[in-house]
Amino acid sequence: MTTVLDQVNSEAIARPAPRLSPADAAEVPALLVEHLTKRFMVGRKRKPVVAVNDVSLRIRRGEIYGILGANGSGKSTLIRLVSTLLTLDKGRVEVFGHDVQREEMAVKRVINRVSVDAAFFKKLSPHENLSYAARLYGMDARDAKREAIRILARLGIGEKRLGRPLEQMSRGMQQKVAIARALLTSPTLLLLDEPTTGLDPRSKLDVQSFIEEMRDSHDATIVLTTHDLDEAERLCDRIALLNDGRIVAEDTPDGLKTMIADEYGKEPTLESVFMTFTGRSLDDDIGEEDQNKEDDS
Amino acid sequence: MTLMARELKASFAFVERNFNLTKRYWGWEFAWLIYSIAGALAVSLIGRSEGSERLLLVLVVGAIFWNFLSLVFEFIAETVQWERWEGTLEYTFMAPVRRYAQLLGSAIYAIGYGLVHTAVVLTVLALFFQLDLTHANFATAGAFIMLGSLSFMGIGIAAAILPLMYVERGGQMVFVIQSVLLLVSGVYYPISVLPGWMQAVSHFSPATYVLDGVRAGLIQGTPVTSLFADVWPLLVMGAVLIPLGMWTFGRAERYAKRTGKLKRVG
Ligand SMILES: Nc1ncnc2c1ncn2[C@@H]1O[C@H](COP(=O)(O)OP(=O)(O)O)[C@@H](O)[C@H]1O
Ligand SMILES: [Mg+2]
Numbered sequence A: 001m002t003t004v005l006d007q008v009n010s011e012a013i014a015r016p017a018p019r020l021s022p023a024d025a026a027e028v029p030a031l032l033v034e035h036l037t038k039r040f041m042v043g044r045k046r047k048p049v050v051a052v053n054d055v056s057l058r059i060r061r062g063e064i065y066g067i068l069g070a071n072g073s074g075k076s077t078l079i080r081l082v083s084t085l086l087t088l089d090k091g092r093v094e095v096f097g098h099d100v101q102r103e104e105m106a107v108k109r110v111i112n113r114v115s116v117d118a119a120f121f122k123k124l125s126p127h128e129n130l131s132y133a134a135r136l137y138g139m140d141a142r143d144a145k146r147e148a149i150r151i152l153a154r155l156g157i158g159e160k161r162l163g164r165p166l167e168q169m170s171r172g173m174q175q176k177v178a179i180a181r182a183l184l185t186s187p188t189l190l191l192l193d194e195p196t197t198g199l200d201p202r203s204k205l206d207v208q209s210f211i212e213e214m215r216d217s218h219d220a221t222i223v224l225t226t227h228d229l230d231e232a233e234r235l236c237d238r239i240a241l242l243n244d245g246r247i248v249a250e251d252t253p254d255g256l257k258t259m260i261a262d263e264y265g266k267e268p269t270l271e272s273v274f275m276t277f278t279g280r281s282l283d284d285d286i287g288e289e290d291q292n293k294e295d296d297s
Numbered sequence B: 001m002t003l004m005a006r007e008l009k010a011s012f013a014f015v016e017r018n019f020n021l022t023k024r025y026w027g028w029e030f031a032w033l034i035y036s037i038a039g040a041l042a043v044s045l046i047g048r049s050e051g052s053e054r055l056l057l058v059l060v061v062g063a064i065f066w067n068f069l070s071l072v073f074e075f076i077a078e079t080v081q082w083e084r085w086e087g088t089l090e091y092t093f094m095a096p097v098r099r100y101a102q103l104l105g106s107a108i109y110a111i112g113y114g115l116v117h118t119a120v121v122l123t124v125l126a127l128f129f130q131l132d133l134t135h136a137n138f139a140t141a142g143a144f145i146m147l148g149s150l151s152f153m154g155i156g157i158a159a160a161i162l163p164l165m166y167v168e169r170g171g172q173m174v175f176v177i178q179s180v181l182l183l184v185s186g187v188y189y190p191i192s193v194l195p196g197w198m199q200a201v202s203h204f205s206p207a208t209y210v211l212d213g214v215r216a217g218l219i220q221g222t223p224v225t226s227l228f229a230d231v232w233p234l235l236v237m238g239a240v241l242i243p244l245g246m247w248t249f250g251r252a253e254r255y256a257k258r259t260g261k262l263k264r265v266g
Helices: A003-014 A022-026 A075-082 A104-110 A126-136 A141-154 A159-163 A171-184 A201-217 A229-235 A253-261 A270-278 A288-292 B002-024 B026-049 B053-077 B079-086 B089-094 B099-129 B138-165 B170-184 B196-202 B206-220 B228-259
Strands: A031-042 A047-059 A064-069 A090-095 A111-114 A189-193 A221-226 A238-243 A246-251
Touching: A031 A075, A047 A075, A047 A090, A047 A238, A047 A246, A064 A075, A064 A229, A064 A270, A075 A090, A075 A189, A075 A221, A104 A111, A111 A171, A111 B089, A126 A141, A126 A159, A126 A171, A126 B002, A141 A159, A141 A171, A171 A189, A171 A201, A201 A221, A201 A229, A221 A229, A229 A270, A238 A253, A238 A270, A246 A253, A246 A270, A253 A270, B002 B026, B002 B099, B026 B053, B026 B099, B053 B079, B053 B099, B053 B138, B053 B170, B053 B206, B079 B089, B079 B099, B079 B138, B079 B170, B099 B138, B099 B228, B138 B170, B138 B206, B138 B228, B170 B196, B170 B206, B206 B228
Parallel strands: A064 A221, A064 A238, A111 A189, A189 A221
Antiparallel strands: A031 A047, A031 A090, A238 A246
16 A cells, blocks of 8 residues: 555665666656645735646656745745645645645655744754654654754754754754754655745855755755755756746756757856746845846846 | 554654643743642632631632643643744644644643642642641542543643634633633532523533532542532533544644645734
8 A cells, every 4th residue: 555655765764766767757756746726815805816826746756856936936835735734726746646635644754844934842952842853753762863963963063052942043053953853754755945045154055065965865855945046056956937826937957048048148047047937036035145146137 | 553552652742842841931830830829829718718618628629620620721722822833833733643643642741730730739728728638539539630631621622723713813712711611610609609591501511510529529528439410421521522622623724724824924
């Protein structure tokens, strides 16, 4: 019954998966999304907002798949739909062949999600928060602790800090603990919803290089949402551009650039790609440090 | 079997987490204990001022066991609200844990916490008033605590959905339920003083039977075996309210996932 799952799990332990082998097409996709739509009724007048509009995706195992979109384009809603935190209005979502609605538990066991706001009990220490996570996912608390120490050491957080309340940590550190918590449960599909938004440049780089390392050392497929172009280009094997809940383009970073190379004189950047497909710039959302690229109009 | 063990292990996640939270908020816990003791003392002193030892005992038992029941109710009813406030609600709901395992964990901790809290308050009041508890039947009190916990678990679980559905007002509604139960359950006065319609309502409050049973046990030393009239309504209510609470919770969770209410406001 759970053969796919078992296979995935045992392989995760046995060996790091080969990345993007030629047999991929025949393989069960890590994430399959078909014609997914989600609508919210917003405000007193219950005005309908289509947050995700007829989205289809097929993400191969081992990929880092980027979803690039401005604020409010539907990235988080898409991630929540995959995480079983929202019900679907229309369409279908499968994680390693398991339908999110019919086989909710099976899906929950293989996914984990890191959101923009590191969702912790802030008064509890990283250890206590991670122990809670480990028990929720049916892990042995002591093994989990050892593993957590290892992951956090890799992220530059020493064991000494793990006993003090999380609220005493910087946002960057908290986000690292959040990533450690997600990795602890060995998810085969890891959903990172703007994991670096709002971090200081230094933590941002740390987190990014950790994601790169993760792709090489873990058998995890990663879906990463971002509104940071450099981040998408640096980390992702393929990128989907999301605009008003719809996917307007999907390809490798280079593929996206060649798509518009003809109509665009000089060497296109990912930003010019984004502008071409969405008719807007990523700069005008929450601003931050995205404003340092103005090499296109 | 293994599935059961797995679920129980998950329940323990909530017990341990709540224990850790209690530890971290120990200042508040201490303040709350003082508040409970002061409240129970204040009410009980009315009995002393009337010069009635019997009234004193009735009030002491009422104050202490209402304190227990409302603690259990509050703890369970506020599980959702608490996590929403901390911002962990989505994280918990995304975990591969059955909702009954989560609510069972919350309930176990609530009852354990309530027992410790109540034992302290009872000890302080017994010393303060030099209560003569030599004839008290503690087994009866224990039995009613357990029976009452079942019903309050059910009501608490059902009430926990309010903060899930009404993001801002839910907590206030929990408070309203609590105060209505206090009013109709004969906590500080016999229900016979209530108007007829309120007396009718009081038959539907599990607290009515718990207080009646505990008073009989602690004041008259009646064994639980002679208190069947208070036992069976609690058994029935437990058997109805827990499944009903779980069912309601499931419905509310689906509603929240459809309308996007698990997400924190703002
Ligand atoms: N829980 C919700 N309730 C109501 N509206 C929502 C909810 N979540 C998202 N939306 C709306 O859906 C749209 C997409 O939001 P979101 O998925 O958060 O975008 P992003 O993550 O790309 O910034 C926005 O218009 C937002 O207001
Ligand atoms: Mg978002």
